[in-house]
Amino acid sequence: xxxxxxxxxxxxxxxxxxxxxxxxxxxxxxxxxxxxxxxxxxxxxxxxxxxxxxxxxxxxxxxxxxxxxxxxxxxxxxxxxxxxxxxxxxxxxxxxxxxxxxxxxxxxxxxxxxxxxxxxxxxxxxxxxxxxxxxxxxxxxxxxxxxxxx
Amino acid sequence: xxxxxxxxxxxxxxxxxxxxxxxxxxxxxxxxxxxxxxxxxxxxxxxxxxxxxxxxxxxxxxxxxxxxxxxxxxxxxxxxxxxxxxxxxxxxxxxxxxxxxxxxxxxxxxxxxxxxxxxxxxxxxxxxxxxxxxxxxxxxxxxxxxxxxx
DNA sequence: TCCATAACTTAGCCTCGGCTAAGATACTCG
DNA sequence: CGAGTATCTTAGCCGAGGCTAAGTTATGGA
Ligand SMILES: [Mn+2]
Ligand SMILES: [Mn+2]
Ligand SMILES: [Mn+2]
Ligand SMILES: [Mn+2]
Numbered sequence: 260x261x262x263x264x265x266x267x268x269x270x271x272x273x274x275x276x277x278x279x280x281x282x283x284x285x286x287x288x289x290x291x292x293x294x295x296x297x298x299x300x301x302x303x304x305x306x307x308x309x310x311x312x313x314x315x316x317x318x319x320x321x322x323x324x325x326x327x328x329x330x331x332x333x334x335x336x337x338x339x340x341x342x343x344x345x346x347x348x349x350x351x352x353x354x355x356x357x358x359x360x361x362x363x364x365x366x367x368x369x370x371x372x373x374x375x376x377x378x379x380x381x382x383x384x385x386x387x388x389x390x391x392x393x394x395x396x397x398x399x400x401x402x403x404x405x406x407x408x409x
Numbered sequence: 410x411x412x413x414x415x416x417x418x419x420x421x422x423x424x425x426x427x428x429x430x431x432x433x434x435x436x437x438x439x440x441x442x443x444x445x446x447x448x449x450x451x452x453x454x455x456x457x458x459x460x461x462x463x464x465x466x467x468x469x470x471x472x473x474x475x476x477x478x479x480x481x482x483x484x485x486x487x488x489x490x491x492x493x494x495x496x497x498x499x500x501x502x503x504x505x506x507x508x509x510x511x512x513x514x515x516x517x518x519x520x521x522x523x524x525x526x527x528x529x530x531x532x533x534x535x536x537x538x539x540x541x542x543x544x545x546x547x548x549x550x551x552x553x554x555x556x557x558x559x
Numbered sequence: 560t561c562c563a564t565a566a567c568t569t570a571g572c573c574t575c576g577g578c579t580a581a582g583a584t585a586c587t588c589g
Numbered sequence: 590c591g592a593g594t595a596t597c598t599t600a601g602c603c604g605a606g607g608c609t610a611a612g613t614t615a616t617g618g619a
Contacts, residue, residue, distance in 0.1 A: 268454050269450055269451075269454055269466075276468030278530070278531045279466075279468050279534065280468045281534075282439075282535040286535075289436075293432075300419055305419075316419075316422050316425045316426055316429075317425075317426065317429050318426030318429050319426075319429075369544065369547075372547060373547050378541060379544075381427075381428045381431065382540055382544050384431075384432050385431070385432040385435055385538070386536055386540065388535070389535030390532055391528060391531070391532050394519065394528060394529075394532050397522060397524045400523065
C-alpha cells in the first residue's frame, strides 16, 4: 500500500521557533509580573509593601529584592521610598491589575475543571504567565457556559 | 455589624514562598525538557537530530545550542557524535517521553475546552512546564469524562 | 581525489536573577 | 535622646541562557 498522508508532526521551523520565542519572552516577563502583583497585594491588604516582606513571600534574599526592584524601577514600574516601602507607577499598577486578572481567572478555571484549591493556587502561579489572551478568553467562556447550565 | 470571617487573601508567607520556589524550579527545568523533547522528535521523524536543526527550530544561534547541549551532556541527558547529530541517554529519553506525554495531554485538553489548534500548540509549549502531576491528572479526567458523555 | 561549504566550536561578551557577607541607615522604644 | 535593631544597600560572586564574530573540521559533489 502507498505511503498515506504524510504525517505532519513537526511544525514548520519558523513557526516552531516563534513558539519558543514567545515562551522565552513570557518567562522573562514573569518575574516582573509576580513582583508588581505582590506589591499591589501587599499595598491593598497590609497598607504597605516592604522589601523585607517581598523577600519573605517570594522566598528570596533581601539583596535579591533590592536588585530586582532596581530593575523594575529602571523599567518604570516601581518607585521606592527607603524605609517607607515600595510603590507602583501607573504602568506598574496596570501590569499588576492585568496580572491579578489573569491569576484569578486561571485559579477559577482550574477549580472549575475539578482541581483542589491549594494545587490550583500553586500551579496558577506558573501557568498564568503562559496563557495567551486567546486562551484566557476561552477559559472565561468555559466558566460562563458552566455557570449558565448549573 | 462585627467584622466577619477575616478575608484571608494572602497565603501564609512560607506557602507563598514555596509556590514561587516551585515556579522557579519549573522554569529552570523547562529548557532541558524542550531541547530533549525536540531531539526525540527529530530522531523519530527525521532519523537524526542535528545541532543546526535544533538551532533553527528553537530560534536560537548555533553557538547557543553548542553551549546548551554541553550543559545537557554534563547533566547526563544527551550525547553527541560531532557531524553525526545528537542522541539521548536513557535518562534523556525518559525525560523526553515524559515531556511529550505532558505536551500532548496539554494540547488535547486545550482543544477540548474549545481552543483552536494553533493557539493550543503555541501556549502548550509554555504551559506544559507548569502543570503539576495532580493538575495533569485532573485534565486527563476531564478528557475522559467528556469523551464518555459524547 | 580534493576542496568548497555546511556544520560545528571557540572566544568573548551580555543580562537576569539568584546567593552570602558585610556595611550603612533610619525607626523606635526605653 | 540615644542606642539597639530591623531594614535596606553594597560588594562580589555564580550559573543559565542568550548573542556575534571568528575560527575549525568533516562531508560530499564535481
Ligand atoms: Mn506567577
Ligand atoms: Mn500571580
Ligand atoms: Mn515547552
Ligand atoms: Mn513541548
